[in-house]
Amino acid sequence: MGGMATDIKLIDENGKRIDGRSFDELRPIKIEAGILERADGSAYIEWGNNKIIAAVYGPREVYPKHMQDPSKAILRARYNMAAFSVDERKKPGPDRRSIELSLVISNALSSVVLLEQFPRTAIDVFIEVLQADAGTRIAGLTAASVALADAGIPMKDLIVGCAAGKVDDIVVLDLNKEEDNYGQADLPVAIIPRTKELVLFQMDGDMTFEEIERGLKMAIDASMKVYELQKEALKRKYINLAQEDEQQ
Amino acid sequence: MSKFTDNVISEIKRDYIQKLLSQGSRIDGRGQYEFRKIEIIKNFIPRADGSALVRLGNTQVLVGVKIETGEPFPDTPNTGVLSTNAELVPLASPTFEAGPPGEEAIELARVVDRGIRESKAIDLEKLVIKEGELVWIVFVDIHVLDYDGNLFDASALGSIVALKNSIVPAQRFGQGENFPLPVRHYPATTTFVKIGDRIVLDPNLDEENIAHSRITITTNEEGKINAIQKGLEGTFTREEVLETIKMSIESGKYLRNTFILGDDQK
Numbered sequence: 384m385g386g387m388a389t390d391i392k393l394i395d396e397n398g399k400r401i402d403g404r405s406f407d408e409l410r411p412i413k414i415e416a417g418i419l420e421r422a423d424g425s426a427y428i429e430w431g432n433n434k435i436i437a438a439v440y441g442p443r444e445v446y447p448k449h450m451q452d453p454s455k456a457i458l459r460a461r462y463n464m465a466a467f468s469v470d471e472r473k474k475p476g477p478d479r480r481s482i483e484l485s486l487v488i489s490n491a492l493s494s495v496v497l498l499e500q501f502p503r504t505a506i507d508v509f510i511e512v513l514q515a516d517a518g519t520r521i522a523g524l525t526a527a528s529v530a531l532a533d534a535g536i537p538m539k540d541l542i543v544g545c546a547a548g549k550v551d552d553i554v555v556l557d558l559n560k561e562e563d564n565y566g567q568a569d570l571p572v573a574i575i576p577r578t579k580e581l582v583l584f585q586m587d588g589d590m591t592f593e594e595i596e597r598g599l600k601m602a603i604d605a606s607m608k609v610y611e612l613q614k615e616a617l618k619r620k621y622i623n624l625a626q627e628d629e630q631q
Numbered sequence: 632m633s634k635f636t637d638n639v640i641s642e643i644k645r646d647y648i649q650k651l652l653s654q655g656s657r658i659d660g661r662g663q664y665e666f667r668k669i670e671i672i673k674n675f676i677p678r679a680d681g682s683a684l685v686r687l688g689n690t691q692v693l694v695g696v697k698i699e700t701g702e703p704f705p706d707t708p709n710t711g712v713l714s715t716n717a718e719l720v721p722l723a724s725p726t727f728e729a730g731p732p733g734e735e736a737i738e739l740a741r742v743v744d745r746g747i748r749e750s751k752a753i754d755l756e757k758l759v760i761k762e763g764e765l766v767w768i769v770f771v772d773i774h775v776l777d778y779d780g781n782l783f784d785a786s787a788l789g790s791i792v793a794l795k796n797s798i799v800p801a802q803r804f805g806q807g808e809n810f811p812l813p814v815r816h817y818p819a820t821t822t823f824v825k826i827g828d829r830i831v832l833d834p835n836l837d838e839e840n841i842a843h844s845r846i847t848i849t850t851n852e853e854g855k856i857n858a859i860q861k862g863l864e865g866t867f868t869r870e871e872v873l874e875t876i877k878m879s880i881e882s883g884k885y886l887r888n889t890f891i892l893g894d895d896q897k
Contacts, residue, residue: 479737486734493864570859580866584846586859587749592876595856599869 391565394551400562402431406555409545409605414526414616416533424534426616428526431559432516437526439534442504456501460489460508462523468515484520491524491544491573491582497537506536517563518546521571524583529613533620541613542582544573545605547598554594556601570595572602576610579603640840648837652829657838659688664832664878671788671890673796681797681812685789688835689779691723694771694789696797698812700760700804701768711758711766715744717773717786724778740773742860743787743820746849747771749857750818753794757813760806767799769812780836783847784886787820791891817891818857819883822847823875825865830875832882846872848879852887856880 394400404410410431419425422438445451462484466475477485492508508531510523521544528542548558549568558566568588574581586595648658661667667688676682681696703712717740719727732740747753758767771794773786797812824834824842834842843865849858856876861867867875 479741482734482737483741486738487861490862490864494866575866578866580868581861581872582866584859584861584867584872586856587745588857589749590856592854592856592873592880595859595876596873599872603869 391561392551393562393565394553394555400550400555400559402559404557406553407601407605409557409608410559412609412612414529414612416529416616416620422530422534424530424532424536426526426529426533428522428529430516430518430522430525431557432514433512433519433522434514435519435523435526436511436513437523437530438509438511439506439527439530439536440509441506441534442501442536443507445503445505451503451505453502455498456496456504456506458489458493458496458498458506458508459485460492460510460527461485462488462510462512462520464512464515464519468512484523487583487585488520488524488527491542492527492531494582495528495539495542495575496531497539500537506531515560517558517560518571521546521573521583524573525609525613529616532617540575540577541610542573543576543606543610543613544571544583545602545609546571547602549588549590549594549598554590554597554601556605568594568598570598570602572599572606574603574606576607640837644837645841648841649827652826652831657831659835661833663830664882666784666833666882666885667835669788669886669890671792673792679793680800681793681795683789683792683796685785685792687781687785687788687833689777690781690785691775691777692782692785692789693774693776694786694793695774696793696812697770697772698797698799699768699770700765700806703759703763703766708763709759710755711753712768713744713748713753713755713771714768715740715747715771715773715790717743717775717782719775719778719782723775727775727778738860738862739782739786742783742847742858743771743773743790745858745860746787746818746820747790747794750816750849750851752791752814752816752818754813754815758799769794769797778836780834780839781822783822784820784833787818787849788886788890791818795891816851817887818849818851819886819891820847820849820858821879821882821886823878824863825867825871830871832878846875848876848883850880850883854880854884 413429415427418427424439547570550566568590573583670686672684675684679695680698717736825844845862847860
């Protein structure tokens with residue numbers, strides 16, 4: 384967390400946050416499946432002011448060849464921020480943060496994709512953050528799992544998540560940029576919705592055991608709401624396709 | 632395939648470890664939440680401004696601290712800078728390769744960094760020479776020498792012990808008298824893995840090789856949590872995560888009292 388001492392008040396006397404939300408309210412979320420022509424699967428998500436595209440290629444041949452696994456596919460996610468996605472221009476290309484996030488996102492997606500069905504292949508997942516507004520790893524992961532489903536890759540379930548955090552000593556859901564910069568803790572969570580098992584779980588800042596317990600519950604409950612939006616996005620795409628077929 | 636997990640392990644050994652765990656015991660005879668033997672040699676590298684060699688069972692990690700002057704970040708003109716790096720050098724394991732840090736080394740460095748940074752262990756505000764222009768930059772370099780499991784805890788422990796014993800080399804930079812690095816909090820980091828449905832603390836290499844999920848938790852002396860990182864492709868239930876956090880607060884106390892603060896009384 385930025386965590387710098389500050390006079391900025393993030394929650395007012397009525398318990399409203401600077402964007403008008405209550406402590407357990409999600410930002411507006413919009414998900415669209417199948418938005419790219421060339422990719423095998425894709426999805427676009429707007430989560431608050433985040434704008435993120437995810438694309439899936441594969442299963443396809445593995446390059447470099449020595450990385451292939453004779454027993455299963457390898458899933459490689461690449462989280463990348465556009466230079467113009469943040470206030471101060473970000474130097475293009477991977478930095479240490481994006482390499483770590485790529486790893487935890489790859490791990491989370493690998494837990495549900497049936498990799499054993501495609502030995503010696505690679506499933507590549509590309510996440511491009513076009514505009515960042517806190518919570519990009521979870522929004523990107525949420526979009527990536529829709530893109531995987533859109534690509535027709537067999538999965539046990541989608542992956543979905545939401546972050547909780549701590550702001551002005553209050554545990555809140557889904558931090559926005561100001562809360563992320565000046566808040567006290569960030570707690571990104573992603574789950575397999577069917578079992579509610581955790582596949583991504585990180586935390587930084589300063590929280591008590593009880594605060595984490597509360598944040599975790601809020602994040603899991605909110606994830607289940609986002610899960611409904613993921614399913615709707617996938618259904619919407621195939622209903623549209625079916626209607627186009629009828630017209631022909 | 633991860634560098635931490637592509638060590639080949641035989642089916643027989645895998646089954647044996649799992650069978651033992653299901654009966655509540657471990658391959659090296661430890662309890663579920665018991666650390667291996669820990670030894671620390673402070674100031675192992677006198678050339679460094681602070682250092683610690685940590686032996687955690689057969690795992691060996693050397694942490695060196697170097698402190699230099701430099702420019703602060705533009706958004707934090709009135710604080711010093713902390714920079715943490717880790718190298719998985721090929722002498723430490725047949726599965727490590729030479730070259731720039733891979734994703735495992737970067738994750739290791741960032742998790743250790745997060746524990747130090749979020750606990751506000753170093754008083755970075757006392758490391759300003761001229762506001763906005765010149766500050767002290769603290770480099771923590773983690774050098775893995777022998778990888779026999781659980782680099783996270785060995786590296787984090789070595790880092791806080793090395794920092795606690797570091798001297799800011801002011802004379803070397805013409806900035807007055809040398810002074811001890813201001814360290815005011817003592818984060819302790821503990822790592823658990825899940826094998827089947829059993830969870831154990833401080834996995835050795837065999838346990839790490841067959842683990843599906845990992846969780847690393849840093850707590851401070853008030854029993855608050857400063858950093859968490861879930862690792863690997865497996866899952867944890869909410870109850871399991873909360874249990875490991877509880878255990879981490881306890882095990883963190885042991886590490887802090889015995890190895891981080893322990894020598895102060897001697």
